[in-house]
Amino acid sequence: xxxxxxxxxxxxxFPDLVLETHSRLGQDTVIISKSGIVEIARFLKEDxxxxxxxxxxxxxxxxxxEKPRFExxxxxxxxxxxxxxxxxARVEESDCEIPTLSGLxxxxxxxxxxxxxMFGIRFTGHPDLKRILMYPDFEGHPLxxxxxxxxxxPLVEYRELNLHGNENTTTSRKKExx
Amino acid sequence: xxxxxxxxxxxxxxxxxxxxxxxxxxxxxSMHGVIRIKLxxxxxxxxxxxxxIGYLHRGFEKECESCPYPNGFPYTxxxxxxxxxxxxxxxxxxxxxxxxxxxxxxxxYIRVIMSELSRITDHLxxxxxxxxxxxxFTAFLYMMKxxxxxxxxxxxxxxxxxxxxxxxxxxxxxxxxxxxxxxxLKSLSDVSGVLDEIDVLMTRNRIFYDRTRDVGVMTREEAIxxxxxxxxxxxxxxxYDVRKAFPYHVYDRFDFEIPVGWRGDNYDRYLVRMEEMRQxxxxxxxxxxxxxxxxxxxDSEGNVINAAAMADLGKTGRTKNLINLExxxxxxxxxxxxxxHAQVRDACRKAGLPPKDQTYTNIESLMNHFKIxxxxxxxxxxxxETYSFVEGGNGELGFYVVSDGTDHPWRVRCRPPCFPIMSxxxxxxxxxxxxxxxxxxxxxxxxxGELDR
Numbered sequence: 001x002x003x004x005x006x007x008x009x010x011x012x013x014f015p016d017l018v019l020e021t022h023s024r025l026g027q028d029t030v031i032i033s034k035s036g037i038v039e040i041a042r043f044l045k046e047d048x049x050x051x052x053x054x055x056x057x058x059x060x061x062x063x064x065x066e067k068p069r070f071e072x073x074x075x076x077x078x079x080x081x082x083x084x085x086x087x088x089a090r091v092e093e094s095d096c097e098i099p100t101l102s103g104l105x106x107x108x109x110x111x112x113x114x115x116x117x118m119f120g121i122r123f124t125g126h127p128d129l130k131r132i133l134m135y136p137d138f139e140g141h142p143l144x145x146x147x148x149x150x151x152x153x154p155l156v157e158y159r160e161l162n163l164h165g166n167e168n169t170t171t172s173r174k175k176e177x178x
Numbered sequence: 179x180x181x182x183x184x185x186x187x188x189x190x191x192x193x194x195x196x197x198x199x200x201x202x203x204x205x206x207x208s209m210h211g212v213i214r215i216k217l218x219x220x221x222x223x224x225x226x227x228x229x230x231i232g233y234l235h236r237g238f239e240k241e242c243e244s245c246p247y248p249n250g251f252p253y254t255x256x257x258x259x260x261x262x263x264x265x266x267x268x269x270x271x272x273x274x275x276x277x278x279x280x281x282x283x284x285x286x287y288i289r290v291i292m293s294e295l296s297r298i299t300d301h302l303x304x305x306x307x308x309x310x311x312x313x314x315f316t317a318f319l320y321m322m323k324x325x326x327x328x329x330x331x332x333x334x335x336x337x338x339x340x341x342x343x344x345x346x347x348x349x350x351x352x353x354x355x356x357x358x359x360x361x362x363l364k365s366l367s368d369v370s371g372v373l374d375e376i377d378v379l380m381t382r383n384r385i386f387y388d389r390t391r392d393v394g395v396m397t398r399e400e401a402i403x404x405x406x407x408x409x410x411x412x413x414x415x416x417x418y419d420v421r422k423a424f425p426y427h428v429y430d431r432f433d434f435e436i437p438v439g440w441r442g443d444n445y446d447r448y449l450v451r452m453e454e455m456r457q458x459x460x461x462x463x464x465x466x467x468x469x470x471x472x473x474x475x476x477d478s479e480g481n482v483i484n485a486a487a488m489a490d491l492g493k494t495g496r497t498k499n500l501i502n503l504e505x506x507x508x509x510x511x512x513x514x515x516x517x518x519h520a521q522v523r524d525a526c527r528k529a530g531l532p533p534k535d536q537t538y539t540n541i542e543s544l545m546n547h548f549k550i551x552x553x554x555x556x557x558x559x560x561x562x563e564t565y566s567f568v569e570g571g572n573g574e575l576g577f578y579v580v581s582d583g584t585d586h587p588w589r590v591r592c593r594p595p596c597f598p599i600m601s602x603x604x605x606x607x608x609x610x611x612x613x614x615x616x617x618x619x620x621x622x623x624x625x626x627g628e629l630d631r
Contacts, residue, residue: 025275025564053402057565057576057593073578075565075593079402079416082423086565107404110601118239133232133630142240149237149244 006050006085014040027086034072034089034098041101044076044085052076052085055101058111060091060119064145069093070121074101091121100126118143197225202615204233210307211626213600215607215615222611227604231629238631242590246556247273248531250590251343257592257628259340260303261296261571263332265628266345269590271426272566272577273347276559279476285349286428287469291362292344293427293568294458294465295332298369299325300571300623301409301451308448308620309380312389317379324372327365334361346531347557349475359466366459373455380448390444394606394618397442404602408573408595409450410622414442420569432464447621475531556585572596572623594628 007021010030017036022029032040044052057075068090076085091098100123101108112123113132120141123129131138135155140147152158202215212233218226238257242250254265267289274281281289306321329339334355336342344351380386396406398414411418419436421429437453439446531550536543549555559581567576573595580589599622607615 024562025278027565055405056567056574057405057578057591059578059591059593061580061589063588073591075576075578079418079423084565105403105405107406107598107601110597131232133235135232142237149240 006083009047009050010040010044013043027084029086029088031088031090034091037072037074037087037089038099038101038104040087041074041076041104044087045104050078050083051080052078052083054079055105055108055111056084058101058108058115060115060121060143062119062143062145067092070096070119072098072115072121096120097122097124099124102126117141120144196220200612202612204230209619210624211629213624213626213629217607217612217615219612222613224608224610224612224615227607229600229604231600231626234626234630236631238592239590243587246551246553246585247559247587248347248550248556250587251345252341254592255341255343257594257631258300258571258575258625259627260625261300262340262342263292263296263336263344264300264568264570264575266342267293267427268566268568268570268575269577270345270347271568272564272579273557273559275564275566276562276579276581277347277557279348281349281427282473282476283428283470284353284472285474287465288350288354288474289345290427290429290432291462291465291469292332292335292350294462295328295362297458297569297571298455299328299332301455302328302369304571304621304623305376305448305451308444308617309376309386311616311620312386314380314383314386317376320372320375320379324369327368331358331362331365334358346475349473351531352533353474362462362466366462370456370459373452377452381452387445389614389617390448390621392441392443392445393610393614394444394621395442395609396602396606400602400605401442405598406573406602407598408570409447409454410573410599412436413439413446413450415440420567420574424567426568429461431468432461434461444617444621554585558583558585567593570595570628572599572625572628575628592628592631594631596622596624596629600624600629 007023007028007030011018011021014032014036017032017040018030019033020031030040041055044050054077055074056077057073059073061071061073063069063071070091070093072089072091074087076087078084089098098121100112102112102123103125109127110132112126113129115121116123116126116129117131117134118141130136134142138153140151197218197220200217200219202217203209204212204214214230214233216228216230217224236256238253241253250269251266254269255262257265302321302325306318306325309321310318332342333339335358336344336351396410396414398416400406401411401414401416407418407420415438417436417438420426421434422436434457437450437457439450531537532543532546537547538544550557561581561583563578563580565576565578567574569575574593575595576591576593578589578591578593579587582588603618603622606618610618
């Protein structure tokens with residue numbers, strides 16, 4: 001299977017859903033509109049020639065101050081043909097949703113939970129969308145660019161070292177930050 | 179005995195409950211790292227499990243995005259802390275791909291040697307810990323001893339046991355020390371002896387065999403559906419290894435084999451790891467035989483040519499060797515030739531840090547070092563994105579890096595190889611007993627550092 005023919009094939013199959021294709025740095029990339037992700041992923045997985053049988057990675061990028069703000073990035077791997085394909089879909093901040101792929105690859109379940117945890121993008125149809133790395137009552141989504149790196153949300157209040165024997169030196173850094 | 183069982187049944191009838199909720203972790207002695215398994219047990223059998231991760235989340239990605247590119251290396255050491263060198267090289271490779279840099283041959287050979295040493299330490303840790311949890315404390319001690327010999331080899335090169343930070347963008351920190359080859363070969367033959375001993379102790383050990391054979395079985399279809407790679411996938415019979423499928427560094431020059439299992443159970447995973455260590459030793463021996471002399475990083479030995487000549491080379495596409503050259507930019511009456519020079523994509527030759535002895539002794543290197551390390555001055559890959567991957571100890575370790583043209587990466591995503599394994603682990607635990615969790619979890623080789631980042 002030739003490198004160029006993957007992009008052509010996908011473009012021909014879904015002329016309305018594919019917005020742009022390129023292979024910069026030798027990595028084939030398809031940019032699609034988010035409504036078509038399940039359809040295109042199913043095609044990539046089940047097509048006799050392509051056989052992209054593994055979802056190697058699923059992540060998102062926050063292009064802060066651009067519109068649409070988020071981009072969900074999928075990396076597919078075809079073990080038989082030794083091919084890789086990147087599929088990207090833009091997601092608006094106001095409509096922060098994209099269909100889930102967990103019906104096609106059960107491995108997408110945790111990746112999507114992580115993206116939801118870190119970016120706040122909701123995956124419609126996901127069986128159990130909840131935080132995975134952060135704790136349940138964490139506020140905000142840490143990998144968004146407008147989440148400051150210095151913001152602390154400790155589960156247990158910080159205790160400061162009491163060197164002078166004074167009382168009431170326990171302070172909450174969380175309060176200072178807010 | 180029967181009386182007691184009857185009593186148990188009446189107990190269940192009285193309480194109306196047959197199943198019991200068990201908390202396994204977060205700090206259970208058999209857990210390598212902090213992780214919690216919530217399970218519903220029916221007697222000894224596991225009915226349902228839910229895996230809870232995130233106890234070691236340190237914001238690796240956020241930290242990387244808020245510092246210049248070269249400053250990301252110390253963070254990568256802390257991902258998979260049993261094989262930190264592979265993480266180093268994985269991140270370096272991603273940035274190099276983004277910049278279009280080619281590492282000099284000697285640098286690539288050193289990377290291969292150090293990666294394979296790390297793979298052996300990784301597998302030694304995994305197999306050692308797994309056997310210890312099944313009661314074989316001797317095997318664990320032997321393997322830790324062998325690991326220590328290899329850590330000494332790594333320390334003689336990098337200066338540290340674990341927090342190595344050995345990779346640099348465009349090469350490695352320093353050349354191999356004097357007498358490295360002899361030291362390494364000696365350690366490898368010692369390790370090889372330990373592997374033979376472990377083979378005798380464990381492979382046909384009745385207890386070990388019974389506890390691992392047909393326990394924790396994952397089918398091929400499941401493994402692919404969950405995105406599992408590495409020894410875990412190979413134990414199910416699929417020969418996917420990044421080193422063979424998508425050769426990087428100089429792996430295509432070595433003769434080695436990819437061991438595969440058949441049943442996808444714990445015993446197969448043990449066998450695959452044992453054989454992979456032997457194959458790694460094979461690779462290192464070949465690499466030490468054929469390692470060429472020369473520079474280890476792009477920049478450490480650069481020839482100087484005219485900037486206009488360099489631009490011409492770049493225009494005709496002959497960029498492969500440009501990275502070893504340094505341009506002499508001459509101010510002319512019209513201004514400077516810098517303008518032409520900037521068109522060449524390899525203009526970011528100044529990516530690798532100068533050697534430390536140079537930094538401390540001459541002003542040019544010190545300035546170079548400053549310009550690369552200081553916030554707002556450093557390496558600026560052109561705008562773009564790349565997904566680079568290497569074969570880590572547990573499988574495909576990927577780095578997805580997005581550059582916006584500044585000296586900070588816009589996005590760094592690490593694809594940890596044990597994340598997909600953990601996402602599918604509940605499937606294989608639910609087929610077994612509570613005691614099997616320990617055996618299965620040992621062969622998964624979960625490293626919380628890379629799982630939670």
